[in-house]
C-alpha cells in the first residue's frame with residue numbers, strides 16, 4: 001500500500017507513548033521508553049532491532065498480552081484504551097482484532113488440523129456454519145487440504161506454523177501479529193510460511209506486524225520499524241537490507257522532538273557527548289565540534305571542613321581527610 005493511501009485510513013492499531021518497566025525484587029529493566037506506533041489496514045510491517053531491543057515486549061503489548069507500565073493502546077472498533085479493559089474484555093476484543101503467531105506454535109497435540117483451526121471459533125462463540133466455512137477456506141489457503149486429519153505430531157515445522165496461521169485467522173481478525181515466525185524453520189520452509197502470510201495479506205486484506213531478526217521476513221515488509229534499546233529509532237520503506245540499515249533509515253522524531261542516533265554511527269564517531277547541529281537550507285548537518293565545550297570540573301565537598309576538593313585529588317588540602 002502506498003504511504004499516502006495509508007494516511008487516509010483509520011489506523012487499526014495505535015500505540016501512544018508506551019513505557020514498559022519489568023520489575024523484579026532486585027532489578028528493574030526499562031524495555032520500552034515512550035514508544036508510539038501506528039498500523040493501518042492491510043499494511044505489512046516488520047519490527048526489527050538487536051536482541052533485547054524490546055520487539056517482543058512491543059508485540060505482546062500491542063496484542064494485549066502484556067500490560068504497559070504507562071501509555072495507551074487503541075484497537076480499531078474499541079473506543080477505549082485497551083489497557084484499561086479487564087483481562088476477559090481483552091480476550092473477547094482480541095478475537096476480532098488480531099490473530100497471534102509465535103516462534104513455537106501453540107497447537108493442541110491431541111487435536112487434528114481441522115480441530116485446531118476451529119477451536120478459536122468455538123471459543124469465540126461463532127456459528128458452526130461460519131466456523132466450517134472459514135476453516136475450509138483457511139486450510140485450503142495455507143495449503144493443508146491434504147492434511148486435515150493429521151495431528152501436530154505428524155506435521156513438519158512449516159506445516160505446523162501454517163496450521164497456527166489458519167487457527168489465528170478463524171475469527172476473521174484485521175491483523176496478524178507474529179513474533180519470530182520463521183525463527184525455528186529452515187530458510188526454504190520459512191519462505192513457504194512467508195508466501196502464505198503474503199497471500200493472507202493479499203487475499204484477505206489482513207495487515208501484518210512481524211517482529212523478526214530475519215532478512216527474508218524484513219525483505220517482504222512495506223514498512224519496517226527499527227527499535228533499539230526500547231526506543232523507535234527509525235523507519236524504513238521497502239527493500240530493506242539488515243546489513244546496511246543506514247542505506248534506508250529515516251530517523252524517527254518523537255513527540256518531544258528528540259531523535260536517537262543509531263549506535264553504529266555513534267561508534268564510528270567514537271561516541272561523542274555532544275554534536276554540532278547546523279540548519280543548511282532544509283537539511284540538518286550534525287558534526288563533531290572542532291573545539292571542546294567547557295565542562296566544569298567535578299568537585300566533592302569535604303565532609304569534615306566543607307572545602308571543595310577536585311575529584312582527581314582524594315585528600316582535602318585544608319584538613320587532610322580522605323574525601324569519598
Ligand SMILES: Nc1ncnc2c1ncn2[C@@H]1O[C@H](COP(=O)(O)OP(=O)(O)OP(=O)(O)O)[C@@H](O)[C@H]1O
Nearest residue numbers: 022023029031049050051052053054055056057058
Ligand atoms: N519478563 C521479563 N522480566 C524482566 N525483564 C524482561 C522480561 N522480558 C523481557 N525482559 C527484558 O526486556 C528487554 C526487552 O526484551 P524483549 O524480549 O522485548 O527483546 P527482543 O527485542 O524481543 O529481543 P530478542 O530479539 O532477543 O527476542 C530485555 O532487556 C529483556 O531482558
Ligand SMILES: [Mg+2]
Nearest residue numbers: 055056057179
Ligand atoms: Mg523477542
